[in-house]
Amino acid sequence: xxxxxxxxxxxxxxxxxxxxxxxxxxxxxxxxxxxxxxxxxxxxxxxxxxxxxxxxxxxxxxxxxxxxxxxxxxxxxxxxxxxxxxxxxxxxxxxxxxxxxxxxxxxxxxxxxxxxxxxxxxxxxxxxxxxxxxxxxxxxxxxxxxxxxxxxxxxxxxxxxxxxxxxxxxxxxxxxxxxxxxxxxxxxxxxxxxxxxxxxxxxxxxxxxxxxxxxxxxxxxxxxxxxxxxxxxxxxxxxxxxxxxxxxxxxxx
Amino acid sequence: xxxxxxxxxxxxxxxxxxxxxxxxxxxxxxxxxxxxxxxxxxxxxxxxxxxxxxxxxxxxxxxxxxxxxxxxxxxxxxxxxxxxxxxxxxxxxxxxxxxxxxxxxxxxxxxxxxxxxxxxxxxxxxxxxxxxxxxxxxxxxxxxxxxxxxxxxxxxxxxxxxxxxxxxxxxxxxxxxxxxxxxxxxxxxxxxxxxxxxxxxxxxxxxxxxxxxxxxxxxxxxxxxxxxxxxxxxxxxxxxxxxxxxxxxxxxxxxxxxxxxxxxxxxxxxxx
Numbered sequence: 251x252x253x254x255x256x257x258x259x260x261x262x263x264x265x266x267x268x269x270x271x272x273x274x275x276x277x278x279x280x281x282x283x284x285x286x287x288x289x290x291x292x293x294x295x296x297x298x299x300x301x302x303x304x305x306x307x308x309x310x311x312x313x314x315x316x317x318x319x320x321x322x323x324x325x326x327x328x329x330x331x332x333x334x335x336x337x338x339x340x341x342x343x344x345x346x347x348x349x350x351x352x353x354x355x356x357x358x359x360x361x362x363x364x365x366x367x368x369x370x371x372x373x374x375x376x377x378x379x380x381x382x383x384x385x386x387x388x389x390x391x392x393x394x395x396x397x398x399x400x401x402x403x404x405x406x407x408x409x410x411x412x413x414x415x416x417x418x419x420x421x422x423x424x425x426x427x428x429x430x431x432x433x434x435x436x437x438x439x440x441x442x443x444x445x446x447x448x449x450x451x452x453x454x455x456x457x458x459x460x461x462x463x464x465x466x467x468x469x470x471x472x473x474x475x476x477x478x479x480x481x482x483x484x485x486x487x488x489x490x491x492x493x494x495x496x497x498x499x500x501x502x503x
Numbered sequence: 504x505x506x507x508x509x510x511x512x513x514x515x516x517x518x519x520x521x522x523x524x525x526x527x528x529x530x531x532x533x534x535x536x537x538x539x540x541x542x543x544x545x546x547x548x549x550x551x552x553x554x555x556x557x558x559x560x561x562x563x564x565x566x567x568x569x570x571x572x573x574x575x576x577x578x579x580x581x582x583x584x585x586x587x588x589x590x591x592x593x594x595x596x597x598x599x600x601x602x603x604x605x606x607x608x609x610x611x612x613x614x615x616x617x618x619x620x621x622x623x624x625x626x627x628x629x630x631x632x633x634x635x636x637x638x639x640x641x642x643x644x645x646x647x648x649x650x651x652x653x654x655x656x657x658x659x660x661x662x663x664x665x666x667x668x669x670x671x672x673x674x675x676x677x678x679x680x681x682x683x684x685x686x687x688x689x690x691x692x693x694x695x696x697x698x699x700x701x702x703x704x705x706x707x708x709x710x711x712x713x714x715x716x717x718x719x720x721x722x723x724x725x726x727x728x729x730x731x732x733x734x735x736x737x738x739x740x741x742x743x744x745x746x747x748x749x750x751x752x753x754x755x756x757x758x759x760x761x762x763x764x765x766x767x768x769x770x771x772x773x774x775x
Binding site (some may be wrong): 298301302303322323325327330333335336337338346347349350351378379380398460 | 508590660662663665666667668670671672676679680684685687764765768
């Protein structure tokens, strides 16, 4: 049984733009799946649809609990920007989802501390976002998404704005988190290299209106690290993904 | 910082000192010039009193003036408080209900753009004098609070708003945990303007009331002293008014700094 299943999904915005059309996709429990596509192909829209932040104009989205409150327990969302509240500390930001669920601070405390420790920020729990580097802000954002122990983690180009060194480090940390916590991750990116490095499976999307052009299995074993990143196998996967992306882009126009 | 070069620290200290010393030097020069002009041209005190005479008047008339100062300050403070409650309250109400916003916003603007000097005499006809003065202080001061708070409430990061929605936040949670904290720097900016304006509103109303023959605030003292050609007392009262304005401004700046220093860019010192 897929944990999320989209069938014949169409999304047309109020201004007439058709972002997605005839989108079918399944997400299986425990997998790391990437949505790879050119800018403006509706990848982010697909993620927002899964999160229930916007409604499809046609088609169905099944698998997750319906209704926002119960869905909130199933999902964690990481935006492209860290999207932290500047007026409170790292701990205050990570605590937010629990507080919104009505948990008092005493009960939330250990879970907040654990989430902060998981992303390696225990030294910075009382720091304000403006005192953190870009990478640390993104770690805070990931800790906040993990604190509710969701089944599915939705990530919308979370590392696109970071420098390469920080991005590699966060890629590695994300993979070890994923393996340790056994979560399902849906990861949106426009980077071929990032998607190959991270995923079990890549869904390659066409330009607007976006739909899944084809899918690629990346069946290299985990743990993946520096050795995988520099291997011929990795290069071959990347070449295939690039060619597929080029074909998808051509097919869309 | 231990590693900071000494001359950089020295430099910033000199600059801080200059920021205090220079305005004081300018003040001293102006007072000196004022004194010289009055002395050398032998201007009579009922035309222009010298700075020394203003100071002695301030001391000798302190009983009358301090009492009036207190009256004006209380009015200003009450007007400011009402402006804060009314401005923020109305902005929150507008933010929660479009219908209320559409119905009332134009009138808030009308109140703001109609000159207070023109409204004051009317208010004095319909309201008891103290209430009329207070109403004037409120009318001038509440609009910047309303406008700034409205802007602040609408300036919430869209992704953060989505995040609250994703976690099923209630309207009250969104208001108290997202919108109001995000609006805080804007609200404080509005209050800084409102502080000065409530003093102006109080003064305008007192002047209008004073010409009708009643009142006891500082502005009334100024008007009254004018009729009696007691020019030194006019200057002394004016001095007190402007000191009051300065104190209000700095208190609100301090409040804003204390509330924002941990997180908002406006209050964070930057090392260059």
